[in-house]
Amino acid sequence: MAPNDMVGKTVMVTGSNTGLGRVTAEVLARRGARVVLANRSEERTRPVLEAIAAEGGTANFHPLDLSDLASVRRSAEAWLARGEPLHVLVNNAGLAGQRGVTADGFERHFGVNHLGPALLTLLLVPALRATGEARIVNVASRAHKRVSRFDFDALQRPTATTTGFREYAVSKLANVYFSRELGRHLEGSGVTTYALHPGVVASDLWRKIPWPFRSLMKLFMVTNDEGAKTQIWCATDPALRGVTARYYAESREVPLQGLGDDEALAKGLWERTLSWTGAR
Ligand SMILES: NC(=O)c1ccc[n+]([C@@H]2O[C@H](COP(=O)([O-])OP(=O)(O)OC[C@H]3O[C@@H](n4cnc5c(N)ncnc54)[C@H](OP(=O)(O)O)[C@@H]3O)[C@@H](O)[C@H]2O)c1
Numbered sequence: 001m002a003p004n005d006m007v008g009k010t011v012m013v014t015g016s017n018t019g020l021g022r023v024t025a026e027v028l029a030r031r032g033a034r035v036v037l038a039n040r041s042e043e044r045t046r047p048v049l050e051a052i053a054a055e056g057g058t059a060n061f062h063p064l065d066l067s068d069l070a071s072v073r074r075s076a077e078a079w080l081a082r083g084e085p086l087h088v089l090v091n092n093a094g095l096a097g098q099r100g101v102t103a104d105g106f107e108r109h110f111g112v113n114h115l116g117p118a119l120l121t122l123l124l125v126p127a128l129r130a131t132g133e134a135r136i137v138n139v140a141s142r143a144h145k146r147v148s149r150f151d152f153d154a155l156q157r158p159t160a161t162t163t164g165f166r167e168y169a170v171s172k173l174a175n176v177y178f179s180r181e182l183g184r185h186l187e188g189s190g191v192t193t194y195a196l197h198p199g200v201v202a203s204d205l206w207r208k209i210p211w212p213f214r215s216l217m218k219l220f221m222v223t224n225d226e227g228a229k230t231q232i233w234c235a236t237d238p239a240l241r242g243v244t245a246r247y248y249a250e251s252r253e254v255p256l257q258g259l260g261d262d263e264a265l266a267k268g269l270w271e272r273t274l275s276w277t278g279a280r
Pocket of ligand 1: 014015016017018019020021038039040041044064065066067091092093094095112139140141142197198199200201202203204205206
């Protein structure tokens with residue numbers, strides 16, 4: 001039987017209509033949390049709402065499109081207008097291999113995987129602080145280690161590579177930087193941050209890879225249930241109380257190295273994020 005350690009807590013999980021986000025939402029609902037499924041399609045979220053309700057859990061759909069900063073702002077404001085506390089925000093939504101720019105002219109991976117979630121998070125900080133003790137879990141990736149150069153100018157241009165992998169890795173390094181800087185800025189507030197790599201998971205993330213390669217690759221990947229474990233652990237484990245701004249994989253802390261540990265770049269991204277999102 002699942003523990004009921006999340007009773008009385010409200011948890012928002014972005015990108016929870018499928019993949020790691022869906023498992024995270026379902027597991028936390030089973031443990032007693034009221035889960036807010038922050039997704040762009042209510043229709044695609046319905047099976048998750050029904051599955052959680054069928055097990056006696058509580059879940060609501062909350063509209064969120066991370067590719068458009070105005071829409072992110074509306075989503076956060078709609079949440080704040082409810083005046084309800086938020087104990088955990090799991091920034092899980094993300095995409096890979098989709099080229100172009102967002103509504104605001106940012107490279108697609110950077111905009112959807114970093115800038116949209118960053119604005120959502122910054123706007124929701126008051127609701128998180130109001131609880132006295134809250135967590136922000138940022139689903140990054142070990143792909144961040146593949147970045148050899150963090151080019152700020154490229155963030156405002158369309159995806160340059162054919163696969164989009166380079167841009168995906170940059171967006172995941174941005175998740176690592178943001179989580180750490182945010183943790184530092186929130187020190188003493190009761191709100192703590194966690195960045196993590198979930199593993200290489202057979203989710204829908206690989207939908208742009210042609211079918212025969214995709215099914216072959218998936219043979220070597222872990223399931224969504226297995227992959228969601230580290231983010232659920234970051235969201236709930238009592239051992240992580242008060243710990244902030246760190247990076248994890250396989251439910252263990254992993255030290256950041258190389259570019260991942262570059263404080264000047266992390267601070268540079270923080271400043272630009274505040275100015276690009278208008279969250280300053
Ligand atoms: N799978 C892996 O091996 C792996 C490895 C390392 C890190 N990660 C990270 O894990 C996280 C979850 O990915 P996953 O593997 O579970 O992928 P997934 O199955 O493709 O799920 C991604 C989720 O993000 C949502 N999303 C995409 N664009 C969005 C937007 N513009 N606004 C709001 N939501 C949006 C998707 O919604 P729609 O259904 O509407 O598109 C979906 O719910 C991502 O941040 C990813 O980078 C995954």
